[in-house]
Structure formats: C-alpha cells, structure tokens
Amino acid sequence: LVWGHYDVPALRRLGPGRFTVTLLRDPRARILSLYRYWRGQAALNLGWNGMNAAVCAAQRMQLAEFLASDDPLLVDYIDNFYVRRLTGQYRSFCDTDPLRAAPARSLDEALRALDEFDFVGISEDMNGSVARRGALLGFAPPARVEPVNVTQAAMEPLPLDDPEIAAQLARLTA
Numbered sequence: 001l002v003w004g005h006y007d008v009p010a011l012r013r014l015g016p017g018r019f020t021v022t023l024l025r026d027p028r029a030r031i032l033s034l035y036r037y038w039r040g041q042a043a044l045n046l047g048w049n050g051m052n053a054a055v056c057a058a059q060r061m062q063l064a065e066f067l068a069s070d071d072p073l074l075v076d077y078i079d080n081f082y083v084r085r086l087t088g089q090y091r092s093f094c095d096t097d098p099l100r101a102a103p104a105r106s107l108d109e110a111l112r113a114l115d116e117f118d119f120v121g122i123s124e125d126m127n128g129s130v131a132r133r134g135a136l137l138g139f140a141p142p143a144r145v146e147p148v149n150v151t152q153a154a155m156e157p158l159p160l161d162d163p164e165i166a167a168q169l170a171r172l173t174a
Contacts, residue, residue, distance in 0.1 A: 009088035020116070021133065024082060025123040027173040031078050032158060034058075035066055063158055065148045067168035079172050086110035103174075 002014060011020060038058035054073045058066055067078065072092035076084060080099060084090055087109045089098040089115075099106045114120065119136060121129030126145045134141035159165055 006084040007088050008116070019118045019137075021121070022114075022117050023121045023123050023126075023129065027080075027082060028169045029124070030081065031067070031169065032160075034077060035063060036158075059138060062169065064164050065163065067165065067172060075117045080106075080174060083107060084112040086113040 002018075011018075019120075033060055038098070039056045041055060054071075054077055057069070057071060057074055061069065069075070069078075072090075075091040075097070079091070083099060083106050089106055089108055089109075091097045091099070119133050121133060124127075126147070130141040131143050
C-alpha cells in the first residue's frame with residue numbers, strides 16, 4: 001500500500017499492476033482550504049523552512065494577493081492544481097509555465113491521466129465514494145465516514161463575496 005499526495009508521474013514510476021485510487025475535491029474549495037491550512041500552521045511544524053516558502057508566503061498575504069500571486073512555488077499549488085498533478089507540469093521547474101503555454105494540450109493530457117485511475121472519488125461525497133469503492137472491491141464500507149484532517153485553527157473570515165476573489169478563483173480553476 002502506497003498512500004499520500006503524489007502526482008501521476010510519481011505514481012507511474014512505482015510500476016504497473018497497482019490498483020490506483022484518487023480522491024478529488026472541488027478545486028475552489030481545495031484552494032481556500034489550503035490557504036486556511038497554511039495560514040493556521042507554524043511553517044517549521046511542516047518541515048524545514050526552505051520547504052515551506054509557500055506556507056510563509058500565504059501567512060504574509062491576504063487572500064486576494066495570495067490568489068493573484070505569480071510566485072512559481074504558489075502557482076504550483078493553486079493554479080489549476082489538478083491539471084498540474086495529473087500531468088507533472090509545474091511552473092517552478094521551468095522558465096515558462098508549460099500549462100499556460102499549451103492549456104488545451106495540458107487539459108487533454110490530464111484527462112487521459114485521470115482515466116488511468118482505477119477509481120476516482122469525490123471528497124465532498126466521501127460516503128458515496130467509499131460505498132462505490134467498496135462495491136468495486138467487494139467489501140462492505142462503513143455506514144458513515146467521519147471527516148479527518150480538518151483544520152481547527154481560528155482565522156479571520158474569508159471575503160468570499162468579493163468579485164476579485166471570485167474572478168481569481170475562476171482563473172485558477174479554469
């Protein structure tokens with residue numbers, strides 16, 4: 001069993017013959033959750049400081065600035081994240097952004113990669129996803145899956161009704 005936050009190129013390096021599962025989340029909710037999480041963490045609690053430049057940046061920025069950032073380290077986590085994870089096309093590893101250079105090709109490649117998974121679940125429907133996965137694998141799932149990994153840190157309310165925030169979220173999840 002291998003589990004964690006891996007991109008598809010890393011999973012492919014593990015070799016063939018594996019049953020692969022991924023759980024996806026509404027991309028806008030994922031970005032907002034990541035921002036909240038990073039704002040509520042001590043960067044050093046997540047590893048050495050150099051690894052957490054994106055966390056430190058989120059802690060210095062208000063949401064609108066965070067969403068508008070062109071910092072390659074942030075771009076990799078918030079700009080069309082699922083396309084990047086499905087294709088391995090990251091901004092921080094290139095002089096130019098490969099996703100922005102060929103968005104249609106990147107999307108096609110991401111959709112082909114998504115088709116490689118044996119099971120794709122949706123976080124917002126965790127109970128249904130677990131039930132479908134159980135049926136596929138022949139096990140009886142629990143009646144209810146309790147949420148885990150929920151950020152409890154108190155922070156200021158996010159200005160989600162701000163048109164600039166909405167426009168940035170739309171751009172980042174195109």
